[in-house]
Every structure is written in structure tokens, then in C-alpha cells.
Amino acid sequence: MLALSGEVSDRVQSRLARVQLTANLSPTRVHHRLASYTPLKPQTPQKSPFQAVNMSATLFRRAAVAPRIVARAFSTSPTHNVARISIIGNLADTPELHATSTGREIVKYAVASNSGSRENRHTSWFRVTSFAPEGPGRDFLQSLPKGTMVFVEGDASMSTYQDAEGKTRSSLNVVQRNIEVLRRPATGTPASE
Incomplete structure (x- = not known):
């Protein structure tokens, strides 16, 4: 001492x-x-x-006093801008397989998310794109029926385009990072014992 x-x-x-x-x-x-x-x-x-x-x-x-280290505590890599979105809603239809102009296959689907009270209910529609490679993940996604409640996490980006009348429009693009099934729709047939 x-x-x-x-x-x-x-x-x-x-x-x-x-x-x-x-x-x-x-x-x-x-x-x-x-x-x-x-x-x-x-x-x-x-x-x-x-x-x-x-x-x-x-x-x-x-x-x-120990020597102070001046650094970001969470990462040493450079920062990047991030736009993420989380959506809970029901599938508007069964996800469909599409091909891009380069021949790459993608899965597209829409999610309807309700907000507000019963009297003031408002539905927002989100178009989601999945670049899941061929395999069990893509097969699972394509097997989900209309009305399935899902939780989707994705990257969000805005794009602008000209419509048929020449007006400039904006759209929100969501690229799926993760999807979880919260509830499947009732089928109407009794469950097997």
C-alpha cells in the first residue's frame, strides 16, 4: 500500500x-x-x-483517472445511414414469384396494417419485396395464405416516378429482412385430433 x-x-x-x-x-x-x-x-x-x-x-x-479512450462504444466501423421499417399486418394475397429484368427471381407481396379505433379505422398498404434465394425460405414464404398475420422487418426507401398522366408520384419500397408468422387465418375446417 x-x-x-x-x-x-x-x-x-x-x-x-x-x-x-x-x-x-x-x-x-x-x-x-x-x-x-x-x-x-x-x-x-x-x-x-x-x-x-x-x-x-x-x-x-x-x-x-485512467487514460480516457475517445471512441464510439458500440462500433469502430464508419457510420451508415439506415432506414428500417417494422410492419404488423395481414397478407393481402398469397406471395407471388416474379422475375426482374435481369432474370433474378423475387417474391412480392402486400401487407395491410390497420390503425386507429374501430370508428376511425385506417388501413395502410405496404408492398414488400423479398430476395430470398431458392430453397425452404422462399417455399415457406410462398406457402403463406391470404389473411396470415405477419411481422415484417425491412429496409425502407422512397422512389419517385412519373405516372401515365405525367404527374410525379412517390412510393415506399420495402425490402424484407425478416418475416415471422404471428397467426394463420382460420380455415373453416375443424382441427384434426
């Missing part, structure tokens, strides 16, 4: 003991800072006993 001679109070000694304990727990962060300070030399009596405490407290604060 660090020992200081002179008129140092018990409170300062206990603080220094905590610094030593911290140095033992994390020697790379605190111990090298303590080594750079020289111990206090006995000084002439001071006017006030609190001056010794204040000086020791200042040294304690300087010794206890």
Missing part, C-alpha cells in the same frame, strides 16, 4: 488504499499512472490542516 508521511488524514489514506486496490485489479490502466507520480515529500507545517487534505485529494484524483 502507498504510505505518505506527514499530516495526512485517515480519509485520504483510505482513498489511496482504494487507488492501490484498483491498481491491483487493473494494473494496465491505473498502475502505470501511479508510477509516474513521485511520493509526497514532507513539507513545512501549513496554515490549515485542510490544505494537506486538499492537496492529497488532488493527487488522488489525478492518480485514479
Whole structure:
């Protein structure tokens, strides 16, 4: 433990003991800072006993402060803009397979999401595109019937286009990242036992 001679109070000694304990727990962060300070030399009596405490407290604060790292805590990669959307609603129809102009197959479907009270109910329609590769994921998506309640997470982007009348229109594009089935529609046939 660090020992200081002179008129140092018990409170300062206990603080220094905590610094030593911290140095033992994390020697790379605190111990090298303590080594750079020289111990206090006995000084002439001071006017006030609190001056010794204040000086020791200042040294304690300087010794206890670990080097600060200025960095983002969550990532070291550069930031990117993100537009994400989460939708809970019912499938408007069974998802359909389409081919793009380059020949890539995609699955398109629409989700109807209701908001507002029963008297002021408003339905929003979202067109969703899935780039799921051929396999079980795509087969599962295409097997979902109309009316299935789903939770869709996707990337959102806005695009503008000219309609047949020459007016500029905007549309929201949603590219599916994840889909979860919350509830399947009632089929009308009794469940098998």
C-alpha cells in the first residue's frame, strides 16, 4: 500500500488504499499512472490542516483517472445511414414469384396494417419485396395464405416516378429482412385430433 508521511488524514489514506486496490485489479490502466507520480515529500507545517487534505485529494484524483479512450462504444466501423421499417399486418394475397429484368427471381407481396379505433379505422398498404434465394425460405414464404398475420422487418426507401398522366408520384419500397408468422387465418375446417 502507498504510505505518505506527514499530516495526512485517515480519509485520504483510505482513498489511496482504494487507488492501490484498483491498481491491483487493473494494473494496465491505473498502475502505470501511479508510477509516474513521485511520493509526497514532507513539507513545512501549513496554515490549515485542510490544505494537506486538499492537496492529497488532488493527487488522488489525478492518480485514479485512467487514460480516457475517445471512441464510439458500440462500433469502430464508419457510420451508415439506415432506414428500417417494422410492419404488423395481414397478407393481402398469397406471395407471388416474379422475375426482374435481369432474370433474378423475387417474391412480392402486400401487407395491410390497420390503425386507429374501430370508428376511425385506417388501413395502410405496404408492398414488400423479398430476395430470398431458392430453397425452404422462399417455399415457406410462398406457402403463406391470404389473411396470415405477419411481422415484417425491412429496409425502407422512397422512389419517385412519373405516372401515365405525367404527374410525379412517390412510393415506399420495402425490402424484407425478416418475416415471422404471428397467426394463420382460420380455415373453416375443424382441427384434426
